[in-house]
Amino acid sequence: MEYKDKNGLTEKEFLAQYSPGDYPRPSVTVDMMVLGPKKDYSGLKILLIKRGAHPFINCWALPGGFVHEDESCYEAAARELKEETGLKNVFLEQVYTFSKPNRDPRTRVMSVAYMALSPVAPPVRGGDDALEAAWFDFEFTDNMLRIFNDDIGVEIVYQLSTKRFQNGNVRYANTVAAQKSKSQLAFDHDEIIVESMIKLRREIEYTDLPFSMANKEFTLPDLQVIYELLLGHSLYKANFRIMVADRIEPVGKKEKSIVGRRMSELYRLK
Missing domain, CATH: 3.90.79.10 (Nucleoside Triphosphate Pyrophosphohydrolase)
Incomplete structure (x- = not known):
């Protein structure tokens, strides 16, 4: 069933005579x-x-x-x-x-x-x-x-x-x-x-946005610094790890942390 507007036009007929220039176009x-x-x-x-x-x-x-x-x-x-x-x-x-x-x-x-x-x-x-x-x-x-x-x-x-x-x-x-x-x-x-x-x-605390600034594989010290840079303040290590625990998984190898210069466990986003 085709519906008509108050002028008796179907949608096809309305679109055929519609003029975009009748309205402001930012x-x-x-x-x-x-x-x-x-x-x-x-x-x-x-x-x-x-x-x-x-x-x-x-x-x-x-x-x-x-x-x-x-x-x-x-x-x-x-x-x-x-x-x-x-x-x-x-x-x-x-x-x-x-x-x-x-x-x-x-x-x-x-x-x-x-x-x-x-x-x-x-x-x-x-x-x-x-x-x-x-x-x-x-x-x-x-x-x-x-x-x-x-x-x-x-x-x-x-x-x-x-x-x-x-x-x-x-x-x-x-x-x-x-x-x-x-x-x-x-x-x-x-x-x-x-x-x-x-x-x-x-x-930042309930989305994965900060992981877009991390490498595909990262250490937790490096990831924490990324969070801190974006937030503009420091985070307690224990609280931070609780915050990201259910979003990450270990890779099974270690690498030097960018910020700590020590060998640390590598993780990735689940």
């Missing part, structure tokens, strides 16, 4: 926060690209770009990451959709943000419309976001504060970033990083 982009550990696990690094075109030309930004008509947002994120930095086969998880009307000076653009976690910070190269791609040291605390690369001579700092917003009957806390350095990130990429880190830290 553009859609993807942006990716890519994190990787330093070689000695002493800190985190974030991947940025230097924009080669307006707007925000010569500004550092998260990798990203427009979604093509024949691809999903995930496919666009993977493609843009490969085109702009050379990275591929990296874990990606959707974070949030950023849709403030004035977030892009060109036109109405909504961005679907992803976080990407890499076991290492591998060499990268600029490509497509990115002049450069580089790994930056990354610090994220309750009151500061700091991104810097001493070799390039760039430091980007935002002060973080908490504001409360009403959502129905609930007042909830939201972290707001204020630029404190001469250099800034393009668009609203500071907001994307903040929201990505909040989501990551909220979910």
Whole structure:
């Protein structure tokens, strides 16, 4: 049975006369926060690209770009990451959709943000419309976001504060970033990083996200440091091992720990 609408049209007839131009059509982009550990696990690094075109030309930004008509947002994120930095086969998880009307000076653009976690910070190269791609040291605390690369001579700092917003009957806390350095990130990429880190830290204890930053086989001391880098604080050894016990299994061999430099049992994710 074919149903008709109030104008007497079947779905086929409705679609034949439908005009997409009758409605606003915002553009859609993807942006990716890519994190990787330093070689000695002493800190985190974030991947940025230097924009080669307006707007925000010569500004550092998260990798990203427009979604093509024949691809999903995930496919666009993977493609843009490969085109702009050379990275591929990296874990990606959707974070949030950023849709403030004035977030892009060109036109109405909504961005679907992803976080990407890499076991290492591998060499990268600029490509497509990115002049450069580089790994930056990354610090994220309750009151500061700091991104810097001493070799390039760039430091980007935002002060973080908490504001409360009403959502129905609930007042909830939201972290707001204020630029404190001469250099800034393009668009609203500071907001994307903040929201990505909040989501990551909220979910880290009951998901397998941190394992995306570990090697396929890892020691428990190394895995614990990865958790601590992402959380921003230390963990008690016994509590940590209880937290991950049901997710890991021994490999049956030992290897030197990156952080302890001692032979330790190797494990893998179940």
